[in-house]
Amino acid sequence: MASPRVEALRWGELRVSGASCVYKDCKVWPGGSRAWDWRETGTDHRPGVQPADLQEVLDAGIETLVIGCGMNQALQISLWRRRFVKDAATGQVEAVALQQQRRAEERGS
Template identity: 35%
Template sequence: MSQCSPLIKKMSWGSITVETVSEDGTINPNKLVTYRDAKLWPKGSRAWDWNETGTGHFSGIQNADVDELLHHNPNIIILSRGVLCQLKVPQMLIDYISQTNSNVKVIVESSKKAFKLYNQYAIEGERVAALIHTTC
């Protein structure tokens, strides 16, 4: 399988840098974009703005946060809890993903582990998507 999800090139506190994807879906490993938090999916990425959906450390990741990922038909979704695992991932969210697409494997990890797993799956050619929170 060939790579279809852009790789994360580096991540540090408050910053994540990923490969860009052209309008035709071609991944450009030589052109990078940096976000504070990121939504990543097969053939794309963008900033993850918590204000759009009401996501917060205590309320957790919202269903609306994963809707955009599900739209791109991933077979794996990785949800990061932050570097210090302070971001909640409600069981209702996991249930929502399973009910929306029962074929999607959901992985919940700290951001550092999520970064490594995401890249591993992307390199293997899996249709992987992720929500990556780069701080607490």
């Protein structure tokens, strides 16, 4: 099953195929997407993406995790987080961190 496509991307606005709303931030996985509220896990530009944010998407059975670092690359994705992905997925998932627009292009928008 393929992940929904990012159809449009502007500062603070993501449009994802199949979603009934426009996201400010979102998580996308094969068969679905949802709003990503950073407050749920304590994510902020620093300290960056939290393990619980990654785990939710890993649990969806992905093969590649592409993490957007934001339009200005301000959202930190530490080497420790990439190791977390490798360990949590027993080496079966590749983790890639990209600038937000490049991330959308890589995802096929």
